[in-house]
Amino acid sequence: MLSRVRVWLNRTYAENVFFMDQLRRNPSDRAVEIHATHGDADSPVLAAADTADLEPEGLSPAAYVEYALDQCGRRGIDVFVPRLHQAAIVAHRADFAAVGTALLAPTPEAVAVFEDKATAYEAVRSVGVPVPPWWRVRTADELVAAVEELEAAGHKACFKPAAGAGGVGFRVITRAPFSLMHLNGFPGPYVQLDLVVEALERAEETVDWLVMPRLEQPEVSVDCLTGPDNRVRLAVGRTKNGRRRGFTLHEQWLEPARLIAEGFGLHYLSNIQFRMFGDRPVLLDVNTRPAGGLHQLSLCGVNAPWAAVQLALGEDPGVVEPPFLGQDYTVVSGPRPLRPVSLPQQRVEEAEVLLPAVPAPVEPVQASAEVLPL
Secondary structure (H helix, E strand, O other), X not given: OOOOEEEEEEOOOXXXXXXXXXXXXXXXXXXXXXXXXXXXXXXXXXXXOOEEEEOOOOOOHHHHHHHHHHHHHHHOOOEEEOOOOHHHHHOOHHHHHHOOOEEOOOOHHHHHHHHOHHHHHHHHHHOOOOOXXXXXXXXXXXXXXXXXXXXXXXXXXXXXXXOOOOOOOOEEEEOOOOOHHHHOOOOOOEEEHHHHHHHHHHOOOOOOEEEEEOOEEEEEEEEEEEOOOOOEEEEEEEEEEOOEEEXXXXXXXXXXXXXXXXXXXXXXXXXXXXXXXXXXXXXXXXXXOOOOOHHHHHHHOOOHHHHHHXXXXXXXXXXXXXXXXXXXXXXXXXXXXXXXXXXXXXXXXXXOOOOOOOOOOOOEEEEEEEEEEO
């Protein structure tokens, strides 16, 4: 009888409750126990895990590696899926192996290349993958010059941090003056150029942004599973066009994704995103971690998290072909349970208890997404 597998996810996204669900429902019928840590006590991944801890705050990357090694040793972790401080952790792969833990993460070189989007664009362009035109800016003058050049070519300019993930800090430049129109409905990504310039001129710290044309839909995120031998075992594109989502195996998306995953050592799970620039796909971003939407591949009959864990354990699943492509779908919010709330100590002396204590209820939270067919 095969022993159970113990997997740790650190400070991961709320959507990875579905990652955890898929590990437990693995086609090998293998027992899986999941350990989760987070800085937010109300993260749904803590409630979904078999064991959970709050992470200490303020640790340097080096101190966090020591914390992680201790967790792996004490908890008997077989496979660690690091998100926080991924770069520091993968640099110590041998130390984790020494305590019996396999890292489900790429090589240090791959993480270094894709931590910085400008470095990533230069690197992938050198191997023939198309990228959009881009400017790295740190001052108001550099921003205005880049925006004017893009607008002169007929493009709408946008910017985002050179380092970051999940669309944080993405904005689209507009010349329209601020008005009540911008206060109607929900907040959007548009920001006035004059306000950005004013903010940059007032700021005491410098910025590090990439300015580029706003790329068109569809957006295609290719989920890849790559072995430590640099061979891709799985590549499936998830398409996004407004609310509508779907799947694709078209080589115009998969071929450049494989080239990146195999050429740069993006071992285990990665997510490579493309959008359209004119009539051709160009690289948008590369994530050296499992995507939050990875579980959506289950609509194609694929359990990517479990295949990745097998690969990390040295149990090669071989080439994983989706038996079918699922129908188009959309994403909606749904409730997930939270851990009971523990109130901090508020007074030294206990007040008289007037009512018997009762367990704190498990409260739902709308912090994750489910998929529904269209």
